[in-house]
Amino acid sequence: MLINVLKNVGFDAVKPKGTFYAYVEAFKGAKGGAKFNSAEDCSEYLIKNSLISTVPWDDAGAFLRFSVTFEAKDEKEEAEIINEVGRRLSSLELSF
Numbered sequence: 001m002l003i004n005v006l007k008n009v010g011f012d013a014v015k016p017k018g019t020f021y022a023y024v025e026a027f028k029g030a031k032g033g034a035k036f037n038s039a040e041d042c043s044e045y046l047i048k049n050s051l052i053s054t055v056p057w058d059d060a061g062a063f064l065r066f067s068v069t070f071e072a073k074d075e076k077e078e079a080e081i082i083n084e085v086g087r088r089l090s091s092l093e094l095s096f
Contacts, residue, residue, distance in 0.1 A: 001079065002068050005086035010096050013066075021067035023057065031093035039064050050088035 003022060006013035011024040026039040030049075036042045039056035042064055046052045055065035068085070072078035 001082045002066060002085070005082055005089070006066065008086060009089040010094055012096075020069075021065050023063045023065050025096070026056070026062035026064050027094040027096050029095040038062055046089075046092075049092060052085060052088055 003013045003015045006022065006024060010027070013022055013024050016022050026036065026042040029035045030045060034045065036045065039058045039062040042062070043054045043056040046054055046064075055067075057063040057065060068082065070078075070081055072081060
């Protein structure tokens, strides 16, 4: 589900094999003309503007690690949480 949300927002996301997190290339900009030169800059922007925490990885290029850890009572609640992540990301109007 997370991979689909990331793809819908514009990330080139691929379902990982054997892990619960995904690395994607960092975005280059966001609404209002914000520009980013590193994954760390992108990660800081996400936490400040959408309360989404990622792990930046600039040592091998500009990548962000997304992982989703939460407790949902059922599949419906899980879908609602993932969809909220998508809404938050979409509202930032990221550019790649």
